[in-house]
Amino acid sequence: MKATPQPAVPVPLITAAQIDKRVQELGRQITEDYRGRTLHVLAVLENSFVFFADLIRSLDLPLLCEFIKPLYRDRQTGRATTKEIFFSPEIEVRGHHVLLVEGILHSGVTTDFLVSGMLARGAASVKLATFLDRQAARRVALQPDYFGFLVDEKFLVGYGLGSPQMGRNLPYLGSGAPEEEGT
Numbered sequence: 001m002k003a004t005p006q007p008a009v010p011v012p013l014i015t016a017a018q019i020d021k022r023v024q025e026l027g028r029q030i031t032e033d034y035r036g037r038t039l040h041v042l043a044v045l046e047n048s049f050v051f052f053a054d055l056i057r058s059l060d061l062p063l064l065c066e067f068i069k070p071l072y073r074d075r076q077t078g079r080a081t082t083k084e085i086f087f088s089p090e091i092e093v094r095g096h097h098v099l100l101v102e103g104i105l106h107s108g109v110t111t112d113f114l115v116s117g118m119l120a121r122g123a124a125s126v127k128l129a130t131f132l133d134r135q136a137a138r139r140v141a142l143q144p145d146y147f148g149f150l151v152d153e154k155f156l157v158g159y160g161l162g163s164p165q166m167g168r169n170l171p172y173l174g175s176g177a178p179e180e181e182g183t
Helices: 016-033 049-057 109-120
Strands: 011-014 039-044 063-068 070-077 080-087 097-105 125-133 146-150 173-175
Touching: 016 049, 016 125, 016 146, 039 049, 039 109, 049 063, 049 097, 080 109, 097 109, 109 125
Parallel strands: 039 063, 039 097, 097 125, 125 146
Antiparallel strands: 011 173, 070 080
16 A cells, blocks of 8 residues: 655744634734624634634634635636625624734735725724734735734645645644645
């Protein structure tokens, strides 16, 4: 029987203990900022699911929790092709204080679209929490209100990040193969 080649073990960049400590710090800060209010927490799938789960457990607030996933399609206008971003189903946010949770903030284009859309639909406030902030990749004037760690690496795995086939289950964050970078 032929052995299946195993993927290389990612080089750890941020340990599980460092992640846990930072998530608890963020939880305390967000709890203080929203004390006395109900918070509507939206996880942007897929990269945020582990961070989202740990973060909401660290919050001492009444919460509404939902998941959203961006859908993309190419739109041809003459010779130019643009990418359309849409979400389905629409989340009811009118009058709610919304915390949008991302796994990693890259260009910020999709996140900026989401924040603008929530405000246009009547959210009382919208703030952004991201596990990782890659500021060097930003294409819009958007900064997270809460972030775990600043990073420069192009492809990261672990703690919910990575390709669907590898790495998402690691309790730490590591650098991985560059073949399948997230958006």
